[in-house]
Amino acid sequence: MGKSPIRLKDIADRTGFSVNTVSLALRQSPRIPEETSLRIREAAEALNYLPNHVAKSLVNRETKTIGLVLTDITNPALTQVAQAIEMALSTRGYSTLFATSNNDLEEEKRVIEVFRSRQVDGMLIYPRSHRELAHIRRLRQAGYPVVLLVGDPDAGIDAVCVDERRGAYRAVRHLIDIGHSRIGIIDTSNAKGNLEKRDGYTQAHQEAGILVDMELLADPLGNSVIRGYWAMDRLMSMPVRPTAVFAANDSLAIGALRWTQKNNLRVPKDVAIIGFDNIEFAEHAATPISSVKYEVEMVTELAVERLLQLIAAPDGLPKPRVTMIDPELIVRDSTAGRGD
Amino acid sequence: MGKSPIRLKDIADRTGFSVNTVSLALRQSPRIPEETSLRIREAAEALNYLPNHVAKSLVNRETKTIGLVLTDITNPALTQVAQAIEMALSTRGYSTLFATSNNDLEEEKRVIEVFRSRQVDGMLIYPRSHRELAHIRRLRQAGYPVVLLVGDPDAGIDAVCVDERRGAYRAVRHLIDIGHSRIGIIDTSNAKGNLEKRDGYTQAHQEAGILVDMELLADPLGNSVIRGYWAMDRLMSMPVRPTAVFAANDSLAIGALRWTQKNNLRVPKDVAIIGFDNIEFAEHAATPISSVKYEVEMVTELAVERLLQLIAAPDGLPKPRVTMIDPELIVRDSTAGRGD
DNA sequence: CCAGCTTGTATTATCGCCCATGACTTTGAT
DNA sequence: ATCAAAGTCATGGGCGATAATACAAGCTGG
Structure with missing residues (x-):
């Protein structure tokens, strides 16, 4: 960790405003006049302030991170998928937590638990097996946004994949x-x-x-x-x-x-x-x-798009949708x- | 997000103990008698409790996650490095946040900022350039544990790499x-x-x-x-x-x-x-x-080991050490x- | 000239968890 | 029987941020 993580409080002390005012100012709230906002912004700059994403996550109840579970990444096609997904998510403000199941079902379950514990907003999963999806279906039924990268039209789970x-x-x-x-x-x-x-x-x-x-x-x-x-x-x-x-x-x-x-x-x-x-x-x-x-770009783009849809869904998850791309x-x- | 995230409070309400007692019991504190501990453990099991890692991170001031920055992952050797690192960290209880700089220096700086904001405990970086390391050196000087995956003996930054x-x-x-x-x-x-x-x-x-x-x-x-x-x-x-x-x-x-x-x-x-x-x-x-x-296993194992050393260092970071592996x-x- | 509205800022509560403190109970030694 | 030493649990404060609410001023208008 850095020696002295600057907090809102530090900016507040320096400028004389309250923590809350600082928070509002940094988030461009219209309730703060230009004048104060500017002074606060300058102080933040000077102190090299970086918001603590962990604290933000706790109160907002969203971490802006998604979990990516792959079997193993050494297959060059999957590698490209991993990179394309990371980039697609990055441009949308999401970070990606990455884990490999090493083709082991227990391990797959374990990393999914870890991701849940870490409060990821959703998961993209390339499951080890196309036939053992019960644990993932349960996840979905519990309201977790999940998109599979392999498709089984009647698994009851969203999926985007090549057919x-x-x-x-x-x-x-x-x-x-x-x-x-x-x-x-x-x-x-x-x-x-x-x-x-x-x-x-x-x-x-x-x-x-x-x-x-x-x-x-x-x-x-x-x-x-x-x-x-x-x-x-x-x-x-x-x-x-x-x-x-x-x-x-x-x-x-x-x-x-x-x-x-x-x-x-x-x-x-x-x-x-x-x-x-x-x-x-x-x-x-x-x-x-x-x-x-293997249409990497298309699969990843659609999968990410779908996942974000699920995350943004206002009341409960919509019915699962499976998109299969007919490959050339x-x-x-x-x-x-x-x-x- | 899951519909009903179970909290310590829910277990406390169910068992009649206080939140604190529940917390201690679940963490195997010797201060809680076996009997109570067991009942609490059972209730947690029944409710399918998963600790909120975000809240824990906020209190403990450590996230148990490290950031991995690569240029691009399509080079099969780097791919293997990514996977090996993820696995090495996983067995040690760490998760890995993953990002590619796409061989762009500004992007590299950006993802490092993102990782800092997300309070990663340390970073492993395969920098775009071996000559532009000032931003990373600044990181280290600010007390951040960083290990490079390419080596410049006089960069003043820890590194583990093949020579x-x-x-x-x-x-x-x-x-x-x-x-x-x-x-x-x-x-x-x-x-x-x-x-x-x-x-x-x-x-x-x-x-x-x-x-x-x-x-x-x-x-x-x-x-x-x-x-x-x-x-x-x-x-x-x-x-x-x-x-x-x-x-x-x-x-x-x-x-x-x-x-x-x-x-x-x-x-x-x-x-x-x-x-x-x-x-x-x-x-x-x-x-x-x-x-x-390219000695993937050796590089990753040593790099992870070194990074964890830096993270665990009690008072400030030790002097940087560069380990170059003489390749066969x-x-x-x-x-x-x-x-x- | 004061009710009633803005406007700008401060206060307080909350997120889920951990930690320090201390109260209360039980046990054992004298 | 008395008191110290353990043992067992509850309380309150805090991590860094956001959100809801409260509270002073400064205006406006009837």
């Missing part, structure tokens, strides 16, 4: 369109996890009348490049290899691509690869990787039409 | 050792920016008796892959091309590598490339890229010894 099911559908549909019928998928296969992408994968298959082979699902058990590499290794060790692979995010896709390099397969000739999120590293990989664009498919070399 | 000068020296020295003498460098050439890496580059040259050609410095004007690509383009358009390139971070290095692919140059045969930070994408690039390891060089294919 992952639809994005995955587009990616896999694209692979089918260019002639593939044996398509591997690298995605976390946790029953309580995010099933949207697998749903999209399945839907595209069904629509095309292709049987879904669960053998073609490889769980990378993580999200790093190297996890993608080993998941690809498993897929390509099958008796009948897939001719194309859909990876749930670009890090995994880059790992898969890396595997093809090491094993002298050509992409897209021997195997096509498509990712998700459209991070810069995918665009500039050895073979530019097709991907599904970016086609690059890794899924260029097959030559044969 | 970028030394890391760059090692990288360039390595290039010289394997036979290169015309070495390009892709690094921001802002006079007020981070000069450490260029210093290391220069030192390695001088030690080897090689003249430094300032023509070989390309400013990418940013940190993305594509910026690295264009900086590389400029370097390789010179009448006499460099035979090796040192990039100030791995994103830039990956961009440079990408340029060689598009222009059919072989790495390391035609041109060697080395990066900085050792992010996962460098390891798994088309040609695995040599890099200087990771050699990969992109700088394998030249065949000729």
Whole structure:
């Protein structure tokens, strides 16, 4: 802490006015004449006064801070989300308290409690699991403004997110369109996890009348490049290899691509690869990787906007609204039409 | 906000004890008998009581939160730093307020003011510039615990960081050792920016008796892959091309590598490339890229430890201490010894 | 010339919690 | 039985700010 935190009282003593007058003057109240207001403003300046936000929060019952809960930030797409949210909130006068759940449900619950205790005005949450949202629903029902960054239309919680099911559908549909019928998928296969992408994968298959082979699902058990590499290794060790692979995010896709390099397969000739999120590293990989664009700006802007709406709602929270952004498919070399 | 924030008073009313007794009981004071304490604890549980951290902060004059200021988080190495810091602080009972300066000095000053106003107990700052630290030094002199994440031994401010000068020296020295003498460098050439890496580059040259050609410095004007690509383009358009390139971070290095692919140059045969930070994408690039390891765990752990020391210092801040971590060089294919 | 209105400032209460003080009760030693 | 030493709880003040209310002056007008 600074040695001598200047308080309103210090300005009051110096100028001879009362604490209250000083407070009013600094907040541009019309009840204070220009003359006094100016003298007080000058004194504050001279003393280098900074209002104590904590005290203000206590009386106003709002902290002008929101809590941001992410699973882990190492996924480049989530990183951008974090930064964009911080900036969007900052321009609106809010600060952001930040915490990672480290993909652990108990930890997620804990940080939410911490945020509540710290009286955040609202929370933006990227939950660990899309199926275990009871604790968050309870929060909402208790009147807390919350917006999720992943969407489950019937979770009863506001959400703004890219439509992952639809994005995955587009990616896999694209692979089918260019002639593939044996398509591997690298995605976390946790029953309580995010099933949207697998749903999209399945839907595209069904629509095309292709049987879904669960053998073609490889769980990378993580999200790093190297996890993608080993998941690809498993897929390509099958008796009948897939001719194309859909990876749930670009890090995994880059790992898969890396595997093809090491094993002298050509992409897209021997195997096509498509990712998700459209991070810069995918665009500039050895073979530019097709991907599904994660609309960072749009998601964050809408999510922040919605959260502030909830916070400002005069009487109770309005009915939850889920906004799903239909993502764009970016086609690059890794899924260029097959030559044969 | 939750509809009915439970206060100590509510528990007091329910149990018949006074607010004070409740407060003491919940804080495990030995002055309250087990029996009473238990009944109060149960009532708190039943009412789902959560202490109001804001009120507590006002009384205790500490918020148990620290402010983290980063330039921008899109550099994957900084991302990891952010997450590691959050986790390290979390286990010690601190929350982290997070803000990006967006590489703008005025913005950096602004967020620091905001943090001060919010009474953070201390700050961790990755400053925009290594040369404009006056505002931060003033902070320290006013008694604020601050630890920088970049180091200038004579800035008069505590710091924990990787020794970028030394890391760059090692990288360039390595290039010289394997036979290169015309070495390009892709690094921001802002006079007020981070000069450490260029210093290391220069030192390695001088030690080897090689003249430094300032023509070989390309400013990418940013940190993305594509910026690295264009900086590389400029370097390789010179009448006499460099035979090796040192990039100030791995994103830039990956961009440079990408340029060689598009222009059919072989790495390391035609041109060697080395990066900085050792992010996962460098390891798994088309040609695995040599890099200087950014010791995320060590930097964050030491920085947090030091900051908490400063916060706990009983009488005034101790003399500033700068800890520079000597980074390890990771050699990969992109700088394998030249065949000729 | 005083009721009745502005106008400018001071007083007091409040936010939720912690701390110092001390009153009252119980226990144990003499 | 008396008194000191613990033990147990309530009271009041304060953290730094805002908000509601009160209170002096200075005007106006009938």
